Amino acid sequence: MDTFKNPIIPGFYPDPSICRVNQDYYLVTSTFEYFPGVPIFHSIDLVNWTQIGHVLDRPSQLNLDGTPNSRGIYAPTIRHQNGLFYVITTFVESQYGERRNFYVTAENPAGPWSEPVWLKGAPGIDPSLFFDDDNRVYYTGNRVPPTGQTHAKHMEIWLQELDVNKGTLIGDPVGIWDGALKIAHAQEAPHIYKKDGFYYLIIAEGGTGFTHAVTVARSKTIAGPYEANPRNPILTHRHLGKDAPITNVGHGDLVDTEDGDWWMVCLGSRPYGGMFRNLGRETFLAPVRFEDDWPVVCPDTGRIEEEMRGPNLPRQKVISSSIRDEFDQLELGMEWNMIRTPRERFYTLAEKPGFLRMKLRPETLADCASPSFIGRRQQHLSYNVATKLLFSPETQGEAAGLTLFHSQTHHYRFEVIYVQEQPVVRVVKREGTSDDVVGELSISETSIELKVEAHFQELTFLYRNQFGKWHVVAEKQDGRVLSTDRAGGFVGTYIGLFATSNGNENTTYADFDWFDYKGE
Structure with missing residues (x-):
């Protein structure tokens, strides 16, 4: 098996x-x-x-x-x-x-x-x-x-x-x-x-x-x-230690196969860097056997393992989700989400073919609102994420870029923003009710690539122009900010793209050429 x-x-x-x-x-x-x-x-x-x-x-x-x-x-x-x-x-x-x-x-x-x-x-x-x-x-x-x-x-x-x-x-x-x-x-x-x-x-x-x-x-x-x-x-x-690879297991639902075997799906978390659960609560599978008219879960070891014997079912072909989105379709893939219910169409995939165009709107990631944001879930303990951004901010506060997002009060923004009459690329850490600029460089390019390298809980933020080398904007940043154990709540980390005018009405937009996510 x-x-x-x-x-x-x-x-x-x-x-x-x-x-x-x-x-x-x-x-x-x-x-x-x-x-x-x-x-x-x-x-x-x-x-x-x-x-x-x-x-x-x-x-x-x-x-x-x-x-x-x-x-x-x-x-x-x-x-x-x-x-x-x-x-x-x-x-x-x-x-x-x-x-x-x-x-x-x-x-x-x-x-x-x-x-x-x-x-x-x-x-x-x-x-x-x-x-x-x-x-x-x-x-x-x-x-x-x-x-x-x-x-x-x-x-x-x-x-x-x-x-x-x-x-x-x-x-x-x-x-x-x-x-x-x-x-x-x-x-x-x-x-x-x-x-x-x-x-x-x-x-x-x-x-x-x-x-x-x-x-x-x-x-x-x-x-x-x-x-x-x-x-x-x-x-x-x-009953396991807090250094166990899988913790807070619970919330189960049973299903039987056509052959009469029973299985349970449930939630659990994979902490890393200590008891920090950036990935949130994930979906796990466990075998079930009935003994004396009672269900016994994981009868071999009594716990969910990272690798287990699978169901006696024909294995289907694995359809791996693409780690690169070229934005060449007319609709976003199912892996993308927005924060709260969008009340206007703030993005388009048709206006500039091959690009995701996002409208800058007054709402920000720190607001209890529906900002210009699309994101997908973090799914690995370590990962690299990158995007190519075409953006020419000209008014104070106009910003667009990548975000590692847990909540309004706990996130990182890797943004190109217009500050004091010039564009800069900067990394902003938000933990609580205020922003902390942890890295900033002046730029002149209107087309740049942004990349985040997440090695477990250590984050490095880099940028480059189309033909240049990577420049570090911020390094050795603490990923634990994105854990429910620091931020509270019940959700996990999203990795997304955003655009905001930081409270001002305007008609500016940002274009994203592609998005890469690669887990390790």
Whole structure:
């Protein structure tokens, strides 16, 4: 049996959910404040995945205006029933704002997907749907226990029947579980499965950090009572040291193959340079075996490994994503995202063929807005990224370039900017609420190449003209600024292109000839 490498989808692709339709597998992940929302992937071997679209790709489906960093779309679940795909998820308005749950449907998983069906009376986050044998449909989510919390972040898993045709919850909600670990917190991400006469309830416990875990309970009836697996948690890495190559494993979803084998997709992180997780939470795959009518995850070692024995499925041809985008198509590739919902078309691939032309707008990367930005996820511990920029700033504050972006308050900008009546190329580190210029050189060229060499957590920023040598603008910069462990939140690092007029209205644009990303 062939082996495979974890993670199966590297980079900021957290909270995976999976379903199977015959021999085809489909997977979705969270996207928080990024647009389009909820990427959807396809595979026939559970190991090699190809993105086929986004579930939420229209502003009418996804209004992220004013959504803070690490809020927005949380933990989607994908299911299929009677020829129709369902994705249900939570929209989180802000840290303390409303949590609103909705679902969308599609006949073709590549889209188009329907407008959202917003559910009333559905508190909490991380919803899931379960389609029972009698054609009844059930909603599960988490909520504060009606009797009150016994400890911080204590949550209850609840269940209620759903009329999917009318988009309404029916009957009475029932609390079915408040966790297997009792003193654990953040009971969430419930998924129900039916096998051999048992309803299995899998949830996440312990929060999304180092103590993350997957637990399971079972019952003969869907409303309970549920009994805990005495082996709980069935998956965690919290018992390992913080120097383990994979940490904070949790948030699992099960799928069976046509041959009856079981697998789990889950999230985890690969820290480097210490307990720093620039890549965010990634998607991993783990084998599952049932013993004594209980699931056992990773039965060989009890943990997710970087290389494991793979599924007994025909391996599909690996379709590697190009590391170089020449911008010679009329639409951006699916790997590119924007920050929040764009309300105007700020870029074009048609106006100057072979170039990405970006309009300079007043919004900046430090604003809670939708700036002129397109980015793709960092997917390797070390990497080189470069672009060729054609740009002639003439007014104070006009800027364009590369960014290593985690959030409004934590990012690097490698920019050409007009300062004191001349253009300069500079590196700006933002950690908190102020900018720190860590390197700057005057330039006269209007066509230059920008490059960032990331050797683990050490960053070097270089530029050159078309025929010249590379000049170091800043070196030995700290990549840990881009880690959730410094910046907070739940997202990972993006590598992107941006253009801004820093608060001023104008008609200037920047042209990007190509973009290179190469992981090591």
